[in-house]
Amino acid sequence: MNSHMEKPYVVGIDIGGTNTVFGIVDARGNIVSSGAVKTSTFDNVEDYVDDVCKNLLPLIIAQGGVEKIKGIGVGAPNGNFYSGTIEFAPNLPWKGVIPLAAMFEEKLGIPAALTNDANAAAVGEMTYGAARGMKEFIMITLGTGVGSGIVINGQVVYGHDGFAGELGHVIVRRDGRLCGCGRKGCLETYCSATGVARTARELLAARTEPSLLRNIPVESITSKDVYDAAVQGDEIAKGIFKFTGEILGEALADFIAFSSPEAIILFGGLAKSGDYIMIPIQKAIDDNVLNIFKGKAKLLVSELKDSDAAVLGASALAWELKDIKE
Amino acid sequence: MNSHMEKPYVVGIDIGGTNTVFGIVDARGNIVSSGAVKTSTFDNVEDYVDDVCKNLLPLIIAQGGVEKIKGIGVGAPNGNFYSGTIEFAPNLPWKGVIPLAAMFEEKLGIPAALTNDANAAAVGEMTYGAARGMKEFIMITLGTGVGSGIVINGQVVYGHDGFAGELGHVIVRRDGRLCGCGRKGCLETYCSATGVARTARELLAARTEPSLLRNIPVESITSKDVYDAAVQGDEIAKGIFKFTGEILGEALADFIAFSSPEAIILFGGLAKSGDYIMIPIQKAIDDNVLNIFKGKAKLLVSELKDSDAAVLGASALAWELKDIKE
Numbered sequence: 013m014n015s016h017m018e019k020p021y022v023v024g025i026d027i028g029g030t031n032t033v034f035g036i037v038d039a040r041g042n043i044v045s046s047g048a049v050k051t052s053t054f055d056n057v058e059d060y061v062d063d064v065c066k067n068l069l070p071l072i073i074a075q076g077g078v079e080k081i082k083g084i085g086v087g088a089p090n091g092n093f094y095s096g097t098i099e100f101a102p103n104l105p106w107k108g109v110i111p112l113a114a115m116f117e118e119k120l121g122i123p124a125a126l127t128n129d130a131n132a133a134a135v136g137e138m139t140y141g142a143a144r145g146m147k148e149f150i151m152i153t154l155g156t157g158v159g160s161g162i163v164i165n166g167q168v169v170y171g172h173d174g175f176a177g178e179l180g181h182v183i184v185r186r187d188g189r190l191c192g193c194g195r196k197g198c199l200e201t202y203c204s205a206t207g208v209a210r211t212a213r214e215l216l217a218a219r220t221e222p223s224l225l226r227n228i229p230v231e232s233i234t235s236k237d238v239y240d241a242a243v244q245g246d247e248i249a250k251g252i253f254k255f256t257g258e259i260l261g262e263a264l265a266d267f268i269a270f271s272s273p274e275a276i277i278l279f280g281g282l283a284k285s286g287d288y289i290m291i292p293i294q295k296a297i298d299d300n301v302l303n304i305f306k307g308k309a310k311l312l313v314s315e316l317k318d319s320d321a322a323v324l325g326a327s328a329l330a331w332e333l334k335d336i337k338e
Numbered sequence: 339m340n341s342h343m344e345k346p347y348v349v350g351i352d353i354g355g356t357n358t359v360f361g362i363v364d365a366r367g368n369i370v371s372s373g374a375v376k377t378s379t380f381d382n383v384e385d386y387v388d389d390v391c392k393n394l395l396p397l398i399i400a401q402g403g404v405e406k407i408k409g410i411g412v413g414a415p416n417g418n419f420y421s422g423t424i425e426f427a428p429n430l431p432w433k434g435v436i437p438l439a440a441m442f443e444e445k446l447g448i449p450a451a452l453t454n455d456a457n458a459a460a461v462g463e464m465t466y467g468a469a470r471g472m473k474e475f476i477m478i479t480l481g482t483g484v485g486s487g488i489v490i491n492g493q494v495v496y497g498h499d500g501f502a503g504e505l506g507h508v509i510v511r512r513d514g515r516l517c518g519c520g521r522k523g524c525l526e527t528y529c530s531a532t533g534v535a536r537t538a539r540e541l542l543a544a545r546t547e548p549s550l551l552r553n554i555p556v557e558s559i560t561s562k563d564v565y566d567a568a569v570q571g572d573e574i575a576k577g578i579f580k581f582t583g584e585i586l587g588e589a590l591a592d593f594i595a596f597s598s599p600e601a602i603i604l605f606g607g608l609a610k611s612g613d614y615i616m617i618p619i620q621k622a623i624d625d626n627v628l629n630i631f632k633g634k635a636k637l638l639v640s641e642l643k644d645s646d647a648a649v650l651g652a653s654a655l656a657w658e659l660k661d662i663k664e
Contacts, residue, residue, distance in 0.1 A: 090630075148498040162596070164490055164497075171490075171598025172474040173634055178595040181628045183588070185512075193628055262509070269504040270488070270596050272497025302507045302519055304416075308499055 019082040021075055023122070024327025025064065026129065027051060027088040027112075029103035032064060035320075036071050036081075037327040041140030043320055045071045057106040061115045069120070084116050084124040085329030087132030087322060092174035096126045123333040129153070129322065131168050131177060133314075134161025136325030137277055141315040148273045151314075152179065152264075154280035157192075158200040158207075164271055180204070184263050202259045205281060209233045211252050223248035239285045253288040261296020268297070268305050279314035279321065345408040347401055349448070350653025351390065352455065353377060353414040353438075355429035358390060361646075362397050362407075363653040367466030369646055371397045383432040387441045395446070410442050410450040411655030413458030413648060418500035422452045449659040455479070455648065457494050457503060459640075460487025462651030463603055467641040474599045477640075478505065478590075480606035483518075484526040484533075490597055506530070510589050528585045531607060535559045537578050549574035565611045579614040587622020594623070594631050605640035605647065 021044070025034040028051060035046035047067045054060035072081060090101040096113025098104065113126040127135075134151035137143040143151070147166040153159040158180030162169040169176045180200035181193055188197030189210065201207050212225055212233040224241040225233055225248060241249035264276055282289055294311055301309075316324055347370070351360040354377060361372035373393045380386035398407060416427040422439025424430065439452040453461075460477035463469040469477070473492040479485040484506030488495040495502045506526035507519055514523030515536065527533050538551055538559040550567040551559060551574060567575035590602055608615055620637055627635075642650055 164495055165493060167491060169490055169597055172600040173598050173631075175630050176596065176598035178598075178628055178630070181595050182592045183626070186588075195626070195628070262512075266508045267596075269507050270502065270593075271495055272499050272502035272504075274498040300509070300521070302504055302521070304501050304504070305499075 019080055021080055022082050022327045022330035023068065023072070023084040024323040024325070024330070025068075025084060025086045025116070026132070026322035026326050027086065027098075027104070028322075029089070032060075033323055034064065034068055035323040035327065036075055037324060039331075041316075041324055043323060045074065046323060047071060052105060055105055057110050057112070057115070060106075061112070061119055065116070065119045072120075078121055081122050083330030083333030084113075084120065084122050085132065085135075085326040085333075086113060086116065086124060086126040087129045087326035087329075088112065088126060089128060090175075091126045091128040091131075093125065093127040093131065093168070093170045094174040096124065098126070117336070121336065123330075123336050125329045125333055127168070127170075127329060128159065128175075129325070130159030131161040131170075132325035132329060133159075133279055133316075133321060134163055134168055134277075134325075135328040136316060136321060137279075137314060138163060138166075139328035139331065140324055142277050142312045143275065146274050148271065149275045149277055150179070150264075150267055150271065150273050151277050151279060152260075154203055154205075154278060154282040156205055158198075158204050162271060163273075179263070179267060182263060182266070184259055199260070199263050203256055203263075203282065205235060208235045208238060208252065208256055208282060211255055212238060212248075215248050215251055215255070219248060219251075221247060225249060235282045235285060239288065242285070242288045250288060253285060254292045256282070257289050257292025258296045261293040262300050264293065264309075264311075265297050265300035265302075265305075268301055268309050272305060273309050275310040275312050277312045277314055279316070283313050345406055347406055348408050348653045348656035349394065349398070349410040350649040350651070350656070351394075351410060351412045351442070352458070352648035352652050353412065353424075353430070354648075355415070358386075359649055360390065360394055360397075361649040361653065362401055363650060365657075367642075367650055369649060371400065372649060373397060378431060381431055383436050383438070383441070386432075387438070387445060391442070391445045398446075404447055407448050409656030409659030410439075410446065410448050411458065411461075411652040411659075412439060412442065412450060412452040413455045413652035413655075414438065414452060415454060416501075417452045417454040417457075419451065419453040419457065419494070419496045420500040422450065424452070443662070447662070449656075449662050451655045451659055453494070453496075453655060454485065454501075455651070456485030457487040457496075458651035458655060459485075459605055459642075459647060460489055460494055460603075460651075461654040462642060462647060463605075463640060464489060464492075465654035465657065466650055468603050468638045469601065472600050474597065475601045475603055476505070476590075476593055476597065476599050477603050477605065478586075480529055480531075480604060480608040482531055484524075484530050488597060489599075505589070505593060508589060508592070510585055525586070525589050529582055529589075529608065531561060534561045534564060534578065534582055534608060537581055538564060538574075541574050541577055541581070545574060545577075547573060551575060561608045561611060565614060568611070568614045576614060579611060580618045582608070583615050583618025584622045587619040588626050590619065590635075590637075591623050591626035591628075594627055594635050598631060599635050601636040601638050603638045603640055605642070606644075609639050
């Protein structure tokens with residue numbers, strides 16, 4: 013019955029625009045071995061898959077071979093879980109619809125599943141992290157962009173087309189900041205890394221007080237810089253977190269009205285800014301959530317290590333795969 | 339195998355603040371018999387349940403008795419599916435937490451389930467109406483308030499606490515109109531019946547053109563009045579639908595980013611205003627939805643008759659009930 017005994021490992025592959033990282037993961041979420049290739053150097057996707065497999069296969073053999081691997085999980089931008097394809101991903105070198113899950117499956121003889129990075133993060137958190145045992149939660153990934161993975165009844169919400177859960181593109185300010193998606197006022201324009209830098213620029217321009225952030229080239233301010241300044245009592249840095257947290261908390265209050273989750277789990281650089289960001293977020297949730305939901309949804313930070321999370325998340329998808337030819 | 343053969347009927351009970359209506363429904367969604375009692379006259383919930391059962395039992399006996407009934411479905415404000423209770427419903431005469439499903443179950447010896455009216459409407463639409471065969475859709479009920487029932491993977495989303503799907507209370511205008519819930523700018527303040535009347539008052543005050551709506555006492559304008567005026571070419575009436583449809587469409591575009599449904603189904607008076615309301619809604623969805631979702635979610639109107647929908651929706655809950663003592 014316990015297939016973990018026969019097939020104790022899964023493979024996680026996280027595809028980013030620059031790098032692809034992969035690893036072999038056990039049932040407790042230990043990455044037993046890992047590797048990487050440069051995504052951006054492969055114009056041809058067949059060459060890319062060949063290279064990933066060439067680097068991955070020795071790791072698989074070292075664990076006892078293909079028969080020890082339950083499945084392969086792939087996290088990728090614009091990944092469609094239903095079809096196992098990447099569709100028109102703007103930051104990847106391959107155009108159109110790429111059947112990447114099938115390509116890995118064929119090449120390695122191991123079943124493969126694929127989804128976008130934020131959904132993979134949600135599955136990773138449910139399998140190995142802060143959402144263990146939860147059936148209802150929302151994962152928000154705060155990175156270069158803002159992504160989300162929504163879990164309802166213990167399952168990731170993929171929607172009718174495989175692309176559900178784009179909460180980074182919910183409009184939080186009508187006619188607000190211009191977003192990379194071409195629309196205005198998306199959550200992502202305020203709460204992504206670039207959103208925080210943008211807020212820093214605006215506050216530094218609008219206010220005259222001294223700030224440690226004035227010593228940093230304004231285009232390159234990160235949430236880590238803001239955090240370091242806030243720790244030293246910098247009022248502008250605290251103001252940036254307050255502004256950002258307030259908008260995120262307002263948005264989360266609306267998300268709670270949708271699926272009434274047990275928890276909202278934040279992942280990414282911004283989420284590691286401690287009370288400076290968490291207190292404004294929690295206050296904005298409390299101030300804005302419908303009475304019936306007050307005090308119900310927990311606000312948590314991911315328990316997965318940043319460096320491991322992408323591979324763990326992708327790998328977690330693979331535990332539920334059926335063997336090929338079953 | 340086919341329990342519809344042995345137990346061909348379900349009972350639907352819709353509890354409103356003024357009236358309770360109930361009916362016996364067959365598998366095709368025909369209401370074979372029905373009745374009603376006045377909710378508001380019963381200060382004591384035991385007396386109320388007694389009276390409903392006293393009126394319902396002859397209808398059940400006429401169909402062959404309790405053994406012909408698969409189950410009872412109850413739709414009620416603030417209904418919690420998980421516990422079968424009504425919790426702190428402001429418009430019902432009974433205070434606190436009322437175990438209504440258990441009370442009906444015990445009294446009649448028939449299994450009972452309970453949820454809120456909008457969730458019941460969603461199940462009704464999935465069982466007998468426009469959402470037959472759909473596994474991913476959002477039901478929006480446009481009535482005195484704005485309610486919603488969200489279906490994902492073929493199941494109503496109840497959330498961690500049983501109260502998910504309060505899309506009428508998503509904030510569409512920060513610091514907008516004051517809502518009955520105590521907050522500002524909820525969707526309900528714009529797209530409910532009272533929201534439409536409020537928009538009518540505002541437009542009639544702001545504009546000087548003649549309008550058929552000026553002949554109606556401003557407090558009592560309904561979406562039917564606005565529709566009748568629009569049919570006669572009334573520009574203010576058309577403006578009311580344009581304003582209302584635009585806000586609703588903007589909100590729906592955000593809801594699509596959440597669960598990427600196959601369809602959004604509108605129910606209620608406003609939804610019967612034809613192109614006057616549907617065209618502005620569709621345009622606002624198209625103008626505001628994230629590119630990846632463009633042209634995907636269908637915008638539909640409920641296929642259930644207004645007078646039947648509440649009982650049908652409640653009854654549909656009962657088809658999935660297991661027999662008592664199974």
